[in-house]
Amino acid sequence: xxxxxxxRLEKEPIELVGEEPxxxxxxxxxxxxxxxxxxxxxxxxxxxxxxxxxxxEIGTELTGVCGRCLTPVTREIANDRICLFxxxxxxxxxxxxxxxxxxxxxxxxxxxxxxxxxxGLCPECGCNRNTTRCNCKGTSAGPxxxxxxxxxxx
Ligand SMILES: [Zn+2]
Ligand SMILES: [Zn+2]
Numbered sequence: 001x002x003x004x005x006x007x008r009l010e011k012e013p014i015e016l017v018g019e020e021p022x023x024x025x026x027x028x029x030x031x032x033x034x035x036x037x038x039x040x041x042x043x044x045x046x047x048x049x050x051x052x053x054x055x056x057e058i059g060t061e062l063t064g065v066c067g068r069c070l071t072p073v074t075r076e077i078a079n080d081r082i083c084l085f086x087x088x089x090x091x092x093x094x095x096x097x098x099x100x101x102x103x104x105x106x107x108x109x110x111x112x113x114x115x116x117x118x119x120g121l122c123p124e125c126g127c128n129r130n131t132t133r134c135n136c137k138g139t140s141a142g143p144x145x146x147x148x149x150x151x152x153x154x
Contacts, residue, residue, distance in 0.1 A: 002041060003095040006088055009047050016043040022060065025101060030064075033112055036074065037061035041100065043082065054084040054096060058104045067111035068120035069128050077107040 004014045022035040029035070043056035059078025066073050084099050119129035124136040 001095055002043075002097050002100055003093050004045050005093055006091065009045055009052060009088075013047070014045040016041065016045060016056075020097075024097070025060065025104060027108075032067075033062060033064040035060055036063035039104065043100075048085070051085055051087045052094070054082060054086065054099075056080075056082050058082060058100050059107075060104065062108075062112060064112045066114040066118055068113060068118045069130055070121065071114045071128070071130075073112050073114050075109075075112060077104070077109075079103050079107050 004016060008014055019038040019040050021038055024039045025035050027035050037060050039060040041058040043054055046053045057078055057080035061076050063074045082103050086094060122129050122134050122136050125134050127134045
């Protein structure tokens with residue numbers, strides 16, 4: 001839980017620096033994507049008119065496989081533009097775990113890629129086209145059925 005005391009905030013800005021376990025993000029670990037490091041945060045909470053402002057950053061590390069070529073990938077993700085306004089109400093302590101989880105989930109890629117330019121696997125021979133140059137024509141349709149069609153026309 002990431003939280004702060006309202007009484008203390010009324011006296012001074014609060015620095016929140018620390019770590020939460022990887023489970024904080026509530027992402028079911030899989031071969032494709034696992035949160036592989038603790039979630040670290042470095043935040044400052046300030047009292048502002050009508051509430052509190054939370055600024056800073058939150059980040060972690062993902063491990064999985066590239067969605068195109070299946071190579072293992074480890075990638076850091078972080079949101080360093082956190083700027084949350086909170087109404088304080090009358091609670092003694094404010095828990096900002098939910099808000100911060102959402103802020104970090106914004107940075108989660110739709111698909112983990114080894115690089116934006118990844119050329120993926122050859123649909124014909126299955127080789128990794130980033131490292132291997134094969135002689136396939138590069139069409140995704142199987143070549144054999146089209147060859148058969150050509151033969152029929154003849
Ligand atoms: Zn790749
Ligand atoms: Zn090939």
